[in-house]
Amino acid sequence: MELYDKPLDVKEIFSRWLDEEAESNYGAYIPFVGTIRAEDGIEALSFDIYEPLLKDWFDKWQVRAKELGAIVKMAHSIGDVPVHTSSYISAVFSPKRRVALELIDEFVEDFKANAPIWKYDIKDGKRIYAEDRSTPMSGSGLLA
Amino acid sequence: MELYDKPLDVKEIFSRWLDEEAESNYGAYIPFVGTIRAEDGIEALSFDIYEPLLKDWFDKWQVRAKELGAIVKMAHSIGDVPVHTSSYISAVFSPKRRVALELIDEFVEDFKANAPIWKYDIKDGKRIYAEDRSTPMSGSGLLA
Amino acid sequence: MVIVEFLGPIGKSPIEIEADTLLDVSVKLKEDATLVHWLEKCAVAVNDTMVNDLTMALKDGDRISILPPVCGG
Amino acid sequence: MVIVEFLGPIGKSPIEIEADTLLDVSVKLKEDATLVHWLEKCAVAVNDTMVNDLTMALKDGDRISILPPVCGG
Secondary structure, eight states, X not given: OEEESSXXXXXXXXXXXXXXXXXXXXXXXXXXXXXXXXXXXXXXXXXXXXXXHHHHHHHHHHHHHHHTTOEEEEEEEOEEEETTSEEEEEEEEESSHHHHHHHHHHHHHHHHHHSOEEEXXXXXXEEEEOGGXXXXXXXXXXXX | OEEESSOOOHHHHHHHHHHHTTTSOOSEEEEEEEEOOOOTTOSEEEEEEOHHHHHXXXXXXXXXXXXXXXXXXXXXXXXXXXXXSEEEEEEEEESSHHHXXXXXXXXXXXXXXXXXXXXXXXXXXXXXXXXXXOBOOTTTTTTO | OEEEEEOGGGOOOOEEEOOXXXXXXXXXXXXXXXXXXXXXXXXXXXXXXXXXXXXXXOOTTOEEEEEOOBOOO | XXXXXXXXXXXXXXXXXXXXXXXXXXXXXXXXXXXXXXXXTOEEEETTEEEOOTTOBOOTTOEEEEEOOBOOO
């Protein structure tokens, strides 16, 4: 798991992960690259991350991937990420095509729903919580 | 669509495709990289491609992707590709995460089932058709 | 005393409160009108482990994290 | 005359035959015992368009491609 306080260097990360697994005899490598879209007049998105819980979330995914004979990796930005640059990359390496295709889908969707990351729009220099696009984590409402 | 008479330069292709779409305001970029696994004592895989039909197949996918607001790209090797090098990359760019995740799955699976490409194991210098791993194209048996 | 920290957009500094269980924490936090609408949609971790049981006993120094709706990527 | 070409692993050179329909092509090809097991699992294209209709009329110079099971990637 890699966290950066700037937009991701997508080419460097893609290439380094490829090199890291050069000897692992995978058959399929599927990265998912998330890039900030220009929409609604935003200048950038910005992210807060709670690192201890993110690490915990990611550790569980590493275990699950290993059970399937696969490897997962991820990188994310903290702070401001301008439009048309990338804030998120996750990837699966697997001997098997089907495992890789299914795992990248699950991994990315669970990331969106349960990784402890908060997103803000940067608009006219203001940082506005992206509440309407956010998902309560599982177990929400316990203290209500 | 890109065809090469050697293993793919995965980093170059990934990076160039990223640059090609730098201005297209996509939100998700998902490449699928297929790499030759060392198994059953093979030295390499080898591929024949019937290019006119592959182009036709790919053109139809470009139209389908466009209908979904997405872009598809692909690259494949012709001839021998040694173990631990890559013969195949396809990719989806899309504004939407769900579209991208579903499209890369469909695109790769349809590629395996219907792209006019024939695979051979290279073993002890011999080129052996990978019949047991091959799929009859739709409409097969018409002349039987 | 336990420590309650409010993550992400809640924008509130950590507080120390007396609480023997998470239920006690709930009662205390609901006294703050600015928190009520957050609590409905927030998950909870104790010492960086997600929790689901309101009767959970707390001990001195436990750190309770209030986790609002997320959107990574 | 139409041209029949055998792609990929079939390993047979193109042949020219007389045929008014794909049915005629089928009858001719089945005379070659080495082809029979291929035909069961081969798809067919005429002038690089996939076809599914055995009654399809052919014209002089048409190019028929016999496409064995595929495995790209």
